[in-house]
Amino acid sequence: MAREVTLLDFWPSMFGIRVRVALAEKGIRYEHREENLRNKSPLLLQMNPVHKKIPVLIHNGKPISESLNIVQYIDEVWHDDAPLFLPSDPYQRAQARFWADFVDQKVFSTGRRVWTTKGEEQEAAKKEFLDTMRLFEAELGHKPYFGGESFGYVDVALVAFYSWFYTYETFGNFSIEAECPMLIAWAKRCMEKESVFKSLPDEKKIFEFVMQLRKRFGIE
C-alpha cells in the first residue's frame, strides 16, 4: 500500500510540510524521498518537468505538484478518511480556498524578505509580514482553528510556516507572539496534534539551515 504513494520532499520546505501534515492527518502510509535541491533526482525532473520543484506526490505512478493542489487531491481521493480538510458547504469552501491562496500570495515572500534584507527594506518587510499575520488573526477570531471546530485546509496551509517563525523573529528582531498572541496560541494548539508535531521540523534546525543559506548567498 505504501508503495502506491511517494512524496518527493525537502525537509525545511513549508510546502513539503503541508503535504506531510495532510498525509499524516489522513493516516496515509507513503514512501518519503528526500531530495537534494542542488542535485535534483531524475525522478523529480521527470515528475515535475515544468517547475522542477518539490513537493511532488506520486500516486499510482501519476504525479501531482503544487502543495495546495496536492492537499486538495488528498482530500478528494481519501474523502472517506476523516477529517475532510475542505468544508462541505460551497461558500465555506470558497472562503477556505481564498485564505489558503492568501497564505501563498503573502507569507513566503514577505518572510523571505525579512531574513534576506536589511535596514529600510527589512523594516518594510517586517511591517508587511506582521500586517499579514494580523489579518490572519482577525480571520481566526475566536475559533479554535481556521476550519472552525476542526483542523482544516487553511490550518494546513499556514501552520507549515510555524517552524520558520523563530527564524523570521531572530533575523527581524521582533516577536510574532507579542503582536499576534491569538495566532501563536492557534499554532501551539495545532502543534498538539501528532500529525503537525511530527511533520514540522525543529525551529532551531530551520534557523541553522537559513544561516547556511545566507552564507551561501553572501548575506551578512
Place this chain on the structure above:
Amino acid sequence: MGEEVKLFRTWSSPYALRIVWALKLKGVQYETIYEEVSHKSRALIEYNPIHKKVPVLVHNGKPIAESLVILEYADEIWKQSPLLPQDPHRRAMARFWAKFGDEKVLPSIWEAFTKQGKEQEEALSIAMENLKFLEEELKGKKLFGGEEIGLVDIALGWLANLVSVFEEIIGLQLMPEEKFPHLFAWMQVFADIPVIKESWPPRDKMVAKFQALREVHLSKEAQKD
C-alpha cells in the same frame, strides 16, 4: 427563483472576463457592476477588503473574490457545463495549468510587453519557454478541457485576445504560428465559441489602454537610469 447574482468587474480586466464566460456558459442570470480602478466603490471595498480588486462575485449577498476561487465556486453551485472533470487527478492537473498560466505565463508575457531592447529580448525568450509547455499540453486536444471548454481554457483565454493586442503595439511576435501551431489553433477554436466571441472588450479601447500602460512602464524604467 430568488437567486441574486452580482458580478463586480471592470471593462477590461481579463480576470473578471473569466467569470463572465463561466456564468454565460452556465446560463446564469447575473447583474454587472462596472468599477473604475481609480475610484473603487464602497461596495467593492466592503466585499473584498483584503485585495480591493475585481472580480468579486456576490451570490445571495455573500461575496467571493479571486477569479480561480470564484470559478470553482461557480462550478460547484451551477453544475451545467462543468468546468472541472470528476477524476481527482485530472482536476489536480487542471488546477496546475490554471495556476501556471497566472504565475508564469501572464507575468512573463507582461514583462516582454513592458520592456524594450535587450531586456525585452530576454523576457520574450522566457515567455516562449512558458508557452512551449502549454503547446505540449495541447497536443492531441482541441481545447485544454478536451472536447469541451474547461477551467484551463477559461484561465488561459486572455491569450486569445491580449496576445494580438500586445503584438500590434510592440510590433513583435509573442506567439508565432510556426512555433506554436497547437496554441494558435486553440486560440481560433476558443475565440469562435459564441459566448467568448460576444464578450471581448472593444479592441480599439484595449489597444489604446495597453499602449498607454506600456508608455508608463517604459518611462518609469527610463527614470531609473
